[in-house]
Amino acid sequence: MLGFRSMARATLLLLLGPGSVHAQALTSITSLYVTFSTRRVTAAPTGDLKARLDSLDRDMLAANRAGQLSQVRRLLAKGNTLLAGRAWTDVADFNNSLLLRSDRVVVESQTPYAVRLEQLYAPAIDLRRSLSAHATLTARPAGLPVQPARVVKELGAFEGVSRDLRESPLAMEFDLRDVADGRYVLVVDVSDSARVIGSATLSIAVRNGIDETVRTLASAAARAPESQRAELLFPSDRLRNVNRGRLELRTWDFEKDFAIVDTLRLALQAKKDPFAKRTGDMKRHYTLDAAHEVMPYRLYVPSTYVPSAPMPLIVALHGLGSTEDTFFDGYGKKLPLLAEQHGYIVVSPLGYRVDGGYGWGVDAPPTDAVTRRGAELSEMDVMQVLATVRTLYNVDPDRIYLMGHSMGAIGTFKLAPKYADLWAAIGTFSGQGAPATVERMKNIPAFVVHGDADPTVNVRGSRAMVEAMKAAHVDVTYIEVPGGNHSNVVEPNLAGMMQFFDARKKSAVGR
Secondary structure, eight states: OHHHHHHHHHHHHHHHOTTOOOOSSOOOHHHHHHHHHHHHHHHOOOHHHHHHHHHHHHHHHHHHHTTOHHHHHHHHHHHHHHHTTOOOOHHHHHHHHEEEEESOSEEETTSOEEEEEEESSOOSOOOOSOEEEEEEEEEOOTTOTTSOOEEEEEEEEEEEEOSOTTTSOEEEEEOOTTOOSEEEEEEEEEEOSSSEEEEEEEEEEEETTHHHHHHHHHHHHHHSOHHHHHHHHHHHHHHHHHHTTSSOGGGOOHHHHHHHHHHHHHHHHTTOOTTTTOOEEEEEEEEETTTTEEEEEEEEEOTTOOTTSOEEEEEEEOOTTOOTTHHHHSGGGHHHHHHHHHTOEEEEEOOSSTTOOSSOOSSOOOSSHHHHHHHHHHHHHHHHHHHHHHHHSOEEEEEEEEEEETHHHHHHHHHHHHTTTTOSEEEEESOOOOGGGGGGGTTSOEEEEEETTOSSSOTHHHHHHHHHHHHTTOOEEEEEETTOOSSTTTGGGHHHHHHHHHTOOOOSTTO
């Protein structure tokens, strides 16, 4: 029976494809739509498929205007299924409606683990047979992501599952006391007596003693100097927000962060400042009061830094779905190397959330209150990180630069005119902006890069900004990469951006 279930689940997921996996904190609709739009542009559908996708776009617009976000998710899942060349069936619809919820996704293994099987929306399926569920804990072999997941533990079968899991979620409780620390995927298969018709999954992390660790850090933070409290409290604060479903578990390396903060705790206990005179790559934290959260930022300080000499600073804004680590660990890890060679401090904020957007441009703010608040906090995070770094290090006020990729490039085009007196120059990769704002940034030199085959952010966005800049006599260098896509234009042009920054300081004239 176990073999049958495993094969049935694998077959179901293969047939259903995109959209069949959910997490505690659902990936933002903005991220989902960008992924869908990129796939659509890449596929270049024609004929009946194009007509069906156009109809889906209209339905999504109407659902979004009505605030029916679960319906938007349903339509995006349908669109991705059609783009993958598969039919959108009632079973696919039912499968995509399922999700698992819990009060925790970082789980204390020594206490019972409570989970609920729920639905995002009411699927269009005629359920005549009684439903049952079967739960397993699975893991993928380390370093082999394409290998099928192995069953770590059978968690039990459940009869009498409601056909309407929005009205009556299935409450389950699991014993994980014999499960080793690590990351797993909880899988709940739903059957209608004859077949598996849906699988809900939830990524979790199991850790014995996590609650005691949190208590230890809280006690250490209460005794620590105020300047170090946020450093000690970050993992516990992030744990709370991940468990609440505010953040996706995938965006946080909790094992690493708890290990780092324990080293910090021991250093402070020994009356040592672990950041004093430190250079190189480091992760720092501070409290964003407006959000009541501890926020991370990644920082690089060149080995040549001395407090007596001002040093230039680059603020790097990541793209949609990425984190403060992206410009350090991605793009061939080239930016920190260039920062060392050219003598720049580099800081990359999270921007509150991976999809925060760094505020909005000249248009009216988003009508959705959650989106609007996220945009406000994203901008606050960037500006407060900049202010914090300027208090910690001797930053040359005439050489502060702003750069970004994708959403970060769009954020750069938003923040450059809004805080025009700050920036010595900007760099954008695969972005777009509002040409009407160029007048407010005519004294800010710009280094702009875009691929002409970008399927995610159309190259017309950068072209329009560059055209407006040239008309306003802005000092602009534009590199359009023939055949370049959304991401492969970044790494090869980072060195050129650094050279561009090297040659430009903020001018007091016209500022």
